[in-house]
Amino acid sequence: MSNLNEKDWPLWEIFIQSKRGxxxxxxxxxxxxxxxxAIENARDVYTRRQEGNSIWVVPASAxxxxxxxxxxxxxxxxxxxxxxxxxxxxxxxxxxxx
Amino acid sequence: xxxxxxxxxxxxxxxxxLKIEPKDWMPEKYRxxxxxxxxxxxxxxxxGMLPEGNWITRAPxxxxxxxxxxxxxxEAGHGLYLYCAAETLGIGRDELVNQLLTGKAKYxxxxxxxxxxxADIGAIGWLVDGAAIMNQVMLCRTSxxxxxxxxxxxxKEESFHQRQGYEIMGILARGTAExxxxxxxxxxxxxWPSLMMFGPSDANSTHTESIKWKxxxxxxxxxxxxxxxxxxxxxxxxxxxxxxxxxxxxxxxxHYDWGEIDWTEFNNVVAGNGPCNKExxxxxxxxxxxxxxxxxxxSAYAAKRSKRTAA
Numbered sequence: 247m248s249n250l251n252e253k254d255w256p257l258w259e260i261f262i263q264s265k266r267g268x269x270x271x272x273x274x275x276x277x278x279x280x281x282x283x284a285i286e287n288a289r290d291v292y293t294r295r296q297e298g299n300s301i302w303v304v305p306a307s308a309x310x311x312x313x314x315x316x317x318x319x320x321x322x323x324x325x326x327x328x329x330x331x332x333x334x335x336x337x338x339x340x341x342x343x344x
Numbered sequence: 345x346x347x348x349x350x351x352x353x354x355x356x357x358x359x360x361x362l363k364i365e366p367k368d369w370m371p372e373k374y375r376x377x378x379x380x381x382x383x384x385x386x387x388x389x390x391x392g393m394l395p396e397g398n399w400i401t402r403a404p405x406x407x408x409x410x411x412x413x414x415x416x417x418x419e420a421g422h423g424l425y426l427y428c429a430a431e432t433l434g435i436g437r438d439e440l441v442n443q444l445l446t447g448k449a450k451y452x453x454x455x456x457x458x459x460x461x462x463a464d465i466g467a468i469g470w471l472v473d474g475a476a477i478m479n480q481v482m483l484c485r486t487s488x489x490x491x492x493x494x495x496x497x498x499x500k501e502e503s504f505h506q507r508q509g510y511e512i513m514g515i516l517a518r519g520t521a522e523x524x525x526x527x528x529x530x531x532x533x534x535x536w537p538s539l540m541m542f543g544p545s546d547a548n549s550t551h552t553e554s555i556k557w558k559x560x561x562x563x564x565x566x567x568x569x570x571x572x573x574x575x576x577x578x579x580x581x582x583x584x585x586x587x588x589x590x591x592x593x594x595x596x597x598x599h600y601d602w603g604e605i606d607w608t609e610f611n612n613v614v615a616g617n618g619p620c621n622k623e624x625x626x627x628x629x630x631x632x633x634x635x636x637x638x639x640x641x642x643s644a645y646a647a648k649r650s651k652r653t654a655a
Contacts, residue, residue, distance in 0.1 A: 275428045279646035291421050314368050
């Protein structure tokens, strides 16, 4: 494989887990020649104050996203289903722990 | 949908305080304005490393050296957050860097002033970062999502920058007569350029759309006034004098009245004729060229590693 030109270094999306037990959260992105360098750069750019204990890097090109134009139609199946929420239900007065 | 309709929907979103995200439709001019503003901001972080870098080797103690190194490293990080935010608008990193290195893009004029004494490092942290923070706190609520998120990260990191500078000034002001004089001299030189950082006064500002599109949330003059009100009090606490003989508390407005900015000087530095414009750009170009082998080596190493994994 030939060397990537510096200006073709891919963009990596960076996800950081701030504490054991928590989810990895998107924090931003950066350019790097490969995944290992992306992880090392992410450490320097996004965890200078102990913000993280684990880092995921994902090539930005590998992410597929829903499209904002279709947002309404795409998410509206959930609009009329209030019964999916616990507050939909009437509980008798005095019932405990429910 | 035609553009008028799209623009109405866009403005409705902005008015409803919904953030605009990279894939959303946006007016071409909103995109252009943002690219200009975010990239200027990024360039300022990068060039901003130079005046302070000047003092890393000469910081008066190991503690101050470590602090200054950490601060300069933060500025590099801030530049990177901002470049990435600009890239979400469809411009490439190499193009952004090129615009800086060829002198096509602007950066904050404040970095075209020299750092002559150690007290200048105090003044920069206290005043320059202090003024920048005013602007950045406002930008945490800017309408473009990636810019707002970058600003939140930056603001979290920036407050130590201002405090370490104010601490340096306070220590010098409590020191020997010469040290106090050095602190006062730095304040005298940095005060007016710091006020200029807020940009032209509202009467002469050309970016009215910025407010309508909620890129900016407060005007230059509003932010400048808040900065003055806060800083005058801080100067009093450490016994330094703001170099403005028109400075006076106004009981009616509950703000300080103050003198006049020398806009000729401002325009002159913006036009490229400040004390250090040429030196700063030359230093950036040199750093970029001298760093070429590092980038090449990183590419070569990545290629080698990928070959090894494939084998």
